[in-house]
Amino acid sequence: DAKTTQPPSMDCAEGRAANLPCNHSTISGNEYVYWYRQIHSQGPQYIIHGLKNNETNEMASLIITEDRKSSTLILPHATLRDTAVYYCIVRLPFAAGNMLTFGGGTRLMVKP
Amino acid sequence: DGGITQSPKYLFRKEGQNVTLSCEQNLNHDAMYWYRQDPGQGLRLIYYSQIVNDFQKGDIAEGYSVSREKKESFPLTVTSAQKNPTAFYLCASSPTGTITEAFFGQGTRLTVV
Numbered sequence: 449d450a451k452t453t454q455p456p457s458m459d460c461a462e463g464r465a466a467n468l469p470c471n472h473s474t475i476s477g478n479e480y481v482y483w484y485r486q487i488h489s490q491g492p493q494y495i496i497h498g499l500k501n502n503e504t505n506e507m508a509s510l511i512i513t514e515d516r517k518s519s520t521l522i523l524p525h526a527t528l529r530d531t532a533v534y535y536c537i538v539r540l541p542f543a544a545g546n547m548l549t550f551g552g553g554t555r556l557m558v559k560p
Numbered sequence: 561d562g563g564i565t566q567s568p569k570y571l572f573r574k575e576g577q578n579v580t581l582s583c584e585q586n587l588n589h590d591a592m593y594w595y596r597q598d599p600g601q602g603l604r605l606i607y608y609s610q611i612v613n614d615f616q617k618g619d620i621a622e623g624y625s626v627s628r629e630k631k632e633s634f635p636l637t638v639t640s641a642q643k644n645p646t647a648f649y650l651c652a653s654s655p656t657g658t659i660t661e662a663f664f665g666q667g668t669r670l671t672v673v
Contacts, residue, residue, distance in 0.1 A: 482661075491650050491664030492603070535602065547593055547618070548652075548662055550603035 452536045457555040460530075466523040468554050470536030473517045479540055481512060482548070483521045485532040492535065492550075495521065526558045563587065566651050566665035573645075573672050581636045581668045583651035589663070590656045592634035596620060597648040597667075606649075609634055610656055638670065645672045 453471040460466040472481065482497040496503055496510045498519070503510045509522040523530055535553040564585040573579045583592065591610050595603040605618030609628040623642025628634055634653075638645045648669050654662040 489648070489667070489669075491652070491666050492662075493664070494661035497661070547605055547608050548603075549605070550595070552602050 452538055452551055454534075454536050454551065454554045456552060457557070459557050459559055460523075460526045462528060462558055462560050463525055466526040466530065466556055466558070468521040468523075468534050468536075468556065469518065470521070471518045472536070472538045475516050475538050476540075479538045481510065481516075481519050482537045482539065483508070483510065484535045484537065484548075484550075485530075486535065486553070487529075487532045495534075526556075528558050528560065530556065531558045532556060564651060564653050564663050564665040566649075566668050568668060569666065571668055571670045573670070575672050576640045578640060579638050579645075579670065581638070581649055581651075581670070583634045583636065583665060584632055585634075585653040585663070586632060587653055587663060588631070589653035590631070591654050592628070593652045593654075593662070594618075594624070594626065594634070594636045595650040595652065597650060603650060606636065645670060 480497050480499050483495040484492040486492040495507050496505055498510045498512055512519045533553040533555050535550050537548050567582045593608040594606040596606055597603050604620050606624050607615055607618055607626045609615035612628055612631050615626050615628050625637045648667050650667045651665045652662045
C-alpha cells in the first residue's frame, strides 16, 4: 500500500471548516483513499473513502486531486466533538485481508 | 444491535503471565484483525484472519497468538514472550472482497505490572 503523509497536528475554530490534508504521491491507479478518525481511547471510526471523484456523506467531504497524489478531508462545520486523530489510508481494493495500515495521523483540536 | 465487542475494557496482569483478550462480532464479517496502539502512536497490525481456521501474521506478531475457530470470535493471547505488552489493543472486522469500511471495537487497555 502507498505511504501517506499528514501534518501531525492542526487547530480549528468551532463552527469553521476543518481541512485536513494528506499526501500520497506514490498511490497506484487502483488504490483507494480512506479516512478514519479516533477519538481519545476509543476505536477508530470510518469517515469516508474515494477513488478518483470527490465524495460527500453526512460526516465529511473528500476532495482528491486530479493526479490523485493528495487529498483533503473537509469537516464543513467543526464541533468540539470532532476533536480526534484523523488517519488517511490508501489501500488496494482486495488487499490481503482488506487490512488497513495506519500511520501517525493528524491530531485535530477544535477550539471554542 | 450489530457490532464488535471487546472485553474487558481494562485488564491488569503480572509480568510473565499469559493473557487472552476477547473479540466477538455479530456482523457476519469474514475478516477480523488485531491491532496494537502505543501512546501517541498509530495502529500496528498484529494478526488478521480472512476466514475461519485461517490467520496470518501482521507486522508485529512476535509474542502473540490467535485462533479463529468460529466466524464470530477472534481471541488474542498475549504471551510472556511479548517484551512490552502494556498497550491499547483494538479488534476490527470487515467483509472481504469488497470496498467496505472496517468496524472497530472499543479496545482493551492492557497493563502488565
